[in-house]
Amino acid sequence: MKAVIMAGGKGTRLRPLTSHTPKPMVPLLNRPCMEYTIDLLKKHGITEIAVTLQYLPDVIRNTFGDGSHYGVSLVYFEETTPLGTAGSVKNCADFLDERFIVISGDTLTDIHLSDAIRFHDQNNALATLILTKVESPLEFGVVMTDESGRINRFVEKPSWAEVFSDTVNTGMYVCEPEVLSYIAEDREVDFSKEVFPLFLQEGQPLYGYSAEGYWSDIGSLEVYRQAQFDLLDGRVNLEIKAQEIAPRIFLENHVRIDSSVRLEGPVYISENVHLQKGVAVGPYSVLGSNTTVATGTKLAQTIVWENTVIGKKAEINGSTLCRNIRIGESVLLGEGAAIGDQCRIGSKSVVKAGVKIWPDKEVEESATVHTSLIYGTKQTKNLFGTNGIKGIGNVEITTEFVTRLAAAYAYLLKPGSRIALSACSHPFAQLLKHSMMTSLCSSGVDTVDFGMGNAPLMRYGVRGLQCIGGIHLYMAEPLEEKEVVIQFIDHAGLPISRDLERKIENAYWQETYVRSLHHLGELHVEHHVQDAYLRAMAEHIDVARIQRQRFHLLIDCEPRFLPTFLAPFFQALGITVVYGPIQEGVSKNGADLGIRLDKNAEQFSLFTEQGQKLSTEQLLALQLLACSGHHQRIGLPVSAPMELEHLAQLLQIEVVRTKVAPRSMMEVSVDERFHPMFDAVYSLMRILSYLAREEKPLSVLLELLPACHMERKTVFCPWSSKGKVMRKVLEENKGKMLELVDGIKVYDVNGWVLILPDTEESHVKVISQGATAETAATLASSYARRIAEYQ
Structure with a gap:
C-alpha cells in the first residue's frame, strides 16, 4: 500500500x-x-x-x-x-x-x-x-x-x-x-x-x-499552539524525541542551564539551548534549537523556534516567536502575539496582546506596538453574521475598519468593476459610506453613490444599473445601541454567498490589498434610483383600485428618509398617512391599517383597523394572498407552517422550501424585480392592492386565513456543544421522518419541530408546529429539555 x-x-x-x-x-x-x-x-x-x-x-x-x-x-x-x-x-x-x-x-x-x-x-x-x-x-x-x-x-x-x-x-x-x-x-x-x-x-x-x-x-495560530500543549500533556500517542528528566520536562542534547533557572513543566527544551542565570521557564513553553534566554527573563506558554536570542529581564507570556529573532532587554510581549522570522524587537519596547509582526521588521527601543505591522490579526469570530456585518458605531465599526474592509472586497474584484453604495440618513452611516467609496476607488474599483437609501432600493439599483455588487450601511434599531449594519449585495441583488463572505474575511484578516496610482476608480453619483424604483413598483400594483379605495394609514417608521421618500408615491395613489407610533392607536386615528416599517425597509409589522397585530404566520399568509397572480414561485423557509404551503398550492404558486437565511429565500425568485418577503414597501403595496380588490377590512380577511399553532423557544448552548447536540438529535430520531434543509426538522404525528443552531449567539432555536397550541408548546418544551440534557 x-x-x-x-x-x-x-x-x-x-x-x-x-x-x-x-x-x-x-x-x-x-x-x-x-x-x-x-x-x-x-x-x-x-x-x-x-x-x-x-x-x-x-x-x-x-x-x-x-x-x-x-x-x-x-x-x-x-x-x-x-x-x-x-x-x-x-x-x-x-x-x-x-x-x-x-x-x-x-x-x-x-x-x-x-x-x-x-x-x-x-x-x-x-x-x-x-x-x-x-x-x-x-x-x-x-x-x-x-x-x-x-x-x-x-x-x-x-x-x-x-x-x-x-x-x-x-x-x-x-x-x-x-x-x-x-x-x-x-x-x-x-x-x-x-x-x-x-x-x-x-x-x-x-x-x-x-x-x-x-x-x-493546524489551521490557526491558536490551534497550532494547542497542538503542542497536547503533545506535552501526553494527549497524543506519538513519540516525543527528547529525554524526560522530570515529569513532563523534556530536554534534548547539549542544553546549558544555569543552576538558578526555574523550570515548571510541562516544557520542551531543544538542543543547544542556553538558559542563563535567573531565567524562569513556565508551563507549556517550547524552546527551539540554538535559542539563548538571557539573565532574569520570564517565559510562560511561549513557543520559540530556532536561533533566537531573548535579552535580559524580558517578560514573554503566551507568545509565538519564529526563527532568527532578536528580543531586546526588558521587552514585554503580550498574550497571543506572533513575531515573524528575522525580526528585531528593541529594548524596553512593548508588543501588545494579539499583535502580529511580519518577518524582517524592526521595532525601535521603547516603542509600544498596538496594532499588527503590515498585516492585521485574525478576528476572534467571523466578520459576517446572518444579516451582514454588525458592530457598535465608532467603537467596532469605525472609518478605519470600513476602509480596510472595502480594500479587502476590492482585492477580489477586477479593476474597473462597478460597485453601488448607499446608506441610511444617519450622518455616521453616510460618513462610513464615503470612507468605503474612497477605499474602493483607490483600489481601482468604480463606485456609484445612490445617496440615502435602504436595502430594497440598493437591490433594485444594482440590477438596474448592472453593477457587479453593492454595499449598504445603516444604523440599526433601537438607535440608542448605535449598532451599524453593513450589507453586501451581489450582481443579482441578493445578499452575497457565504463563499464570498469567507473570501472577504480572509482578505481582510491578511490585509491583502491592491492599490496603484495608475488604476484609480471613478466616482459616479446616481440621483434617479428612488424615482425608478417607485415607477417600476407602480407597474406591479393595481393603482386605479388603490386610488378608489382612499386608504388612510398610520405608519411608524424612521423619520428622516422614508416619509420624504414615500410622500409623492402615496399622494399619487390617493393614500393619506399619519406618521407616529402605533401605541397611539390605529382606531384612534381612524386608520385602515397600522404599519411599523423597520429601519431598512425589509420587514414590517401589520395591524388591523382595530389595532390587532398580525402574527408572523398571518402576515406570511397575507403576503402569499397578495402575491397571487403576480409571483409564480416563492421561497418559504423550513420554519414556516405547512398550511402556508397548502395555501400557495390553492393560489397556484410554486413553493420551494429553503433555509431561513434571506439569500436562500430570495434565490428562488431571483428574476423578480421586487421580493415580497424582503421589500416592506412593495409588500405593503401588494397587500393594499389585495384589500382594494376584496373591498373588505383586514380584520374580516384575517378570519379566512388558515389557523397555525406555532411555538418558539431559545435554548442556551455553548458553541463547543452545538455539533454534539445536533448529532444527538439525529441519533435519537433515527427512523423518524427528518428534513435537513436547514437545521434538523423532525416530523411527529402531532406536528413537527425544527432544531436550528443560532449562527451568531450561543443558542439553539426550537420552532414547533402542532395541531393545537398545547401540542406545539409540548413539542417545543420537550426538545428544549433534551437539548439542555445533551450538553
Whole structure:
C-alpha cells in the first residue's frame, strides 16, 4: 500500500508563521509537522510515499530528501498551478498503481490507520473517509453515515444551521486506484466538492470510518499552539524525541542551564539551548534549537523556534516567536502575539496582546506596538453574521475598519468593476459610506453613490444599473445601541454567498490589498434610483383600485428618509398617512391599517383597523394572498407552517422550501424585480392592492386565513456543544421522518419541530408546529429539555 502526503498548503491563516515556511514545515516540539505524518505512516507499514508540493517546495525537499533518513521512500510531485485536493492526487497517478491512503502533511494525528484500512477492505469500498468528532465543525466537512458506515450525506464547511453532526471529514482517505479515473487531469478538482458528491450520486461504495484517537488540523495560530500543549500533556500517542528528566520536562542534547533557572513543566527544551542565570521557564513553553534566554527573563506558554536570542529581564507570556529573532532587554510581549522570522524587537519596547509582526521588521527601543505591522490579526469570530456585518458605531465599526474592509472586497474584484453604495440618513452611516467609496476607488474599483437609501432600493439599483455588487450601511434599531449594519449585495441583488463572505474575511484578516496610482476608480453619483424604483413598483400594483379605495394609514417608521421618500408615491395613489407610533392607536386615528416599517425597509409589522397585530404566520399568509397572480414561485423557509404551503398550492404558486437565511429565500425568485418577503414597501403595496380588490377590512380577511399553532423557544448552548447536540438529535430520531434543509426538522404525528443552531449567539432555536397550541408548546418544551440534557 502507498500513501500521498498533501504538502502544498500555504497556511495563510497561520501567518506570519508561514510567511517563509510551508505549513507542513511549522515545528511541533522542534520537529516539522510533516515528520509526525511520515512517522505515523511508517508505524503502519506504509513506506512508499508521494508528496504533493506547491508553496515553497524546496524547503520540504531539502529537509526530507528521498526519505531514507526517516526509513521511507519519498517521491515528489510539484504543482505549477493549484489543482485542488483531488487534482493533486491525480498529479501522482503514475506512482499510484495500488491502493493508497491520502493524508495531510499539516495535521497532527495518532489515528490508527491500519484499522481504517481494514474497515475499507471489509466493506469493499471505493473510497473510505476517515472521520472524527470535533467541537466546532464549521471549518470542516460534516459527514453522515448509515449504521454500516456508508456515507449518505455530507456538507463542506457548513453554517451552524447545516451542522447535522459533530462528525467531520479529517481529509484522510483510503482509496482504490479506480478513484483516479473520476478525476480530470490538469485542472482544479476537489474531493469533497466534486468527486465524493459524484460517488453519492452514482451510488458508489463510499464509506466513513469513525476513528478514535487524536486529530488536529493546524489551521490557526491558536490551534497550532494547542497542538503542542497536547503533545506535552501526553494527549497524543506519538513519540516525543527528547529525554524526560522530570515529569513532563523534556530536554534534548547539549542544553546549558544555569543552576538558578526555574523550570515548571510541562516544557520542551531543544538542543543547544542556553538558559542563563535567573531565567524562569513556565508551563507549556517550547524552546527551539540554538535559542539563548538571557539573565532574569520570564517565559510562560511561549513557543520559540530556532536561533533566537531573548535579552535580559524580558517578560514573554503566551507568545509565538519564529526563527532568527532578536528580543531586546526588558521587552514585554503580550498574550497571543506572533513575531515573524528575522525580526528585531528593541529594548524596553512593548508588543501588545494579539499583535502580529511580519518577518524582517524592526521595532525601535521603547516603542509600544498596538496594532499588527503590515498585516492585521485574525478576528476572534467571523466578520459576517446572518444579516451582514454588525458592530457598535465608532467603537467596532469605525472609518478605519470600513476602509480596510472595502480594500479587502476590492482585492477580489477586477479593476474597473462597478460597485453601488448607499446608506441610511444617519450622518455616521453616510460618513462610513464615503470612507468605503474612497477605499474602493483607490483600489481601482468604480463606485456609484445612490445617496440615502435602504436595502430594497440598493437591490433594485444594482440590477438596474448592472453593477457587479453593492454595499449598504445603516444604523440599526433601537438607535440608542448605535449598532451599524453593513450589507453586501451581489450582481443579482441578493445578499452575497457565504463563499464570498469567507473570501472577504480572509482578505481582510491578511490585509491583502491592491492599490496603484495608475488604476484609480471613478466616482459616479446616481440621483434617479428612488424615482425608478417607485415607477417600476407602480407597474406591479393595481393603482386605479388603490386610488378608489382612499386608504388612510398610520405608519411608524424612521423619520428622516422614508416619509420624504414615500410622500409623492402615496399622494399619487390617493393614500393619506399619519406618521407616529402605533401605541397611539390605529382606531384612534381612524386608520385602515397600522404599519411599523423597520429601519431598512425589509420587514414590517401589520395591524388591523382595530389595532390587532398580525402574527408572523398571518402576515406570511397575507403576503402569499397578495402575491397571487403576480409571483409564480416563492421561497418559504423550513420554519414556516405547512398550511402556508397548502395555501400557495390553492393560489397556484410554486413553493420551494429553503433555509431561513434571506439569500436562500430570495434565490428562488431571483428574476423578480421586487421580493415580497424582503421589500416592506412593495409588500405593503401588494397587500393594499389585495384589500382594494376584496373591498373588505383586514380584520374580516384575517378570519379566512388558515389557523397555525406555532411555538418558539431559545435554548442556551455553548458553541463547543452545538455539533454534539445536533448529532444527538439525529441519533435519537433515527427512523423518524427528518428534513435537513436547514437545521434538523423532525416530523411527529402531532406536528413537527425544527432544531436550528443560532449562527451568531450561543443558542439553539426550537420552532414547533402542532395541531393545537398545547401540542406545539409540548413539542417545543420537550426538545428544549433534551437539548439542555445533551450538553
